[in-house]
Amino acid sequence: MKSCGVVVEYNPFHNGHLYHLEESKKHAEADCMIAIMSGNFLQRGEPAIIDKWHRTKAALRGGADLVLELPFLYAVQHSDYFSQGAIQTLAEVGVDSVCFGSENGRIAAFTEAFEHMNKHQEEYDVTVRRYLNEGYAYPEASRLGYESIAFPSGSIDLTQPNNILGYSYVKQLLTYAPDVEPLTVLRKNNHYHDEEIQGKIASATSIRKELFKERDMTEKAESSLPPSTVDVLHQYKNNLGRWHNWEAYFHLLQYKIMTMEESTLRCFHGVDEGLEYRLKRTVKEAATFHQFISSLKTKRYTWTRLQRTLAHILVGTDKQEARVLLRETPPPYARILGMSDTGKKYLRKVKKETSIPLITQPQQLDHEMLDLESRAAAAYYSVLTPERRVEQLNREYGPPVIHA
């Protein structure tokens, strides 16, 4: 059985994701599509609009055969750790290829960039360090680093978010899993950060914006979503009472920061360079999450970096704990969120071959990374009513989603 891995967030699963999944399957000539998906919190440091179980349902109905959870600690990270967690896990479950979407569509552009970087790594590092020391944020310092080592023409633009991720996947594959083939398919229409829905393929950002603005499903949003996603979004809101965004969590975050000493705040992953003082000073005056992060933002602290740090404070990721856990290579386990019949067959085969435990429920393994995962679940569901919250926290210990 030929298998292909994809790295996804599906927040929510839309027509563009459907297209990518179908094209990847064709391109990889795969029988089994394996998605590794962020759980309840996402790479840019945001809570997912609906939880991982409902997003898994939509993914299975959209054609995924196996959905694995990217642990919280890898998911809410910059591209390096994010790709490390995702690609190494996919490699551990034995995928034959990994296929990602890109504006370029030509995998050679990525492998060439990797070789060029390998040759000029030192020069790049020196430049980046210099700009970081001057107080530039990492993305900007990195951009200047790339400029300094003059990529050959035809290479990808490493300052674009999708290219950065694609490049990280390729880098992980070529260094850690040389047997797994890197593949890319051309992305269609929308841009990552588009804020307005345009046509059948829209960005997830624009879809979420529409849903929160109207506080309901609209025709416009529906036009860019497969019916299964429309279903789960309705289901979630009807059963659990809401969709999630940062604003819903602000009162908890604010309370937590206000009742902590600076020295305790400093223990959270991402609270560096005196950010604890800035957090305490600004949080008192804010009435919304948007206000808070706007007043926190500086040249050094980008919006995304701050969001990630705030997600780690919300969940309670200890700095020391994160450091120890991220040292483990590969990730200590793979958790299965859902599977189709094909996925089930694939799993039976791969279970004998993989070197890491494949678990379907957290109670099958005693590991600190799972303690952190249960804190992430607790934080995520904290904004539900007590009854729904207790239900969802128990669901966390239940079996995966099965889709025939």
Add this chain to the structure above:
Amino acid sequence: MKSCGVVVEYNPFHNGHLYHLEESKKHAEADCMIAIMSGNFLQRGEPAIIDKWHRTKAALRGGADLVLELPFLYAVQHSDYFSQGAIQTLAEVGVDSVCFGSENGRIAAFTEAFEHMNKHQEEYDVTVRRYLNEGYAYPEASRLGYESIAFPSGSIDLTQPNNILGYSYVKQLLTYAPDVEPLTVLRKNNHYHDEEIQGKIASATSIRKELFKERDMTEKAESSLPPSTVDVLHQYKNNLGRWHNWEAYFHLLQYKIMTMEESTLRCFHGVDEGLEYRLKRTVKEAATFHQFISSLKTKRYTWTRLQRTLAHILVGTDKQEARVLLRETPPPYARILGMSDTGKKYLRKVKKETSIPLITQPQQLDHEMLDLESRAAAAYYSVLTPERRVEQLNREYGPPVIHA
């Protein structure tokens, strides 16, 4: 100018408090009545129904001339630390006497009990320790200790809450401030824990119960409150949107406990003997504060002890910090919450004589105990709307209440 101190919580200020204040003034032949009052959290580990500023207003209108704040760290404590903070502060601001209410009404009963205890301290300590080791809660072990040293007839019953407090005041006065005269006046009618309002003098517990049950002021409640208290209760609810009780804070407490590791929970003041595991286990399943504390309760952990510990978790009192701060004798400062004209005159005189700083605003002093105080304020006001919360947190840095 002759002055008399009283130790109070005024949650809220009712006819019984008014009676005590007037009787104390007569009994002490005082010109100036000085109340030391718990701030936004109370001795039994509960948030006050309305904040300290509004309770100060009612106290001034009821006849207090100076209202001092008992710092959070002393207020939310068993009777030993509570009295230590209160009595030592009163002594530092130069009161001539301290007058408390008691069922007995005869101060000799307290001083005799103190002398008897002094003589039999060792025997008492041995007994208490034995019962604690057997898993008894402190109040019960203490009761058995008193039994073992057979008080002379006519002594007070040291198992009654008001007598325990009164005894602690006398003990503090006789050992720490022998120049200050201990006085007591007979309490009228109600018992400390009465749950139903009966007549013009009712317990604060019964009044709060009535107010929360009816979610509004009622005739019955009004009959046991001075008009000024009825006023401030109305004012508070109209301006700040609510009255406070533990249930309003449960979602914050629950979120905080759920997103903390056991090892972090253990750092809070009062989380001893493995309570951290019990907290984590039970909090997930609770839908209300009442459910939570009911399932936490054991022979060893009394309701009050648990409430205090939960208040310290809510506010974020670090165990180590508390240990260091409580070592300071006398308390490091006295903060004035409000004063009448008489109080102002008294203050002018005493300012030259006292050995501790008298402050009217926290920014006048740089002290860790004030950092903790600002966390307590942040926690207390966290359940208001963002606009009201910001206002109240700024008010915290404003001048005292002045009542002509």
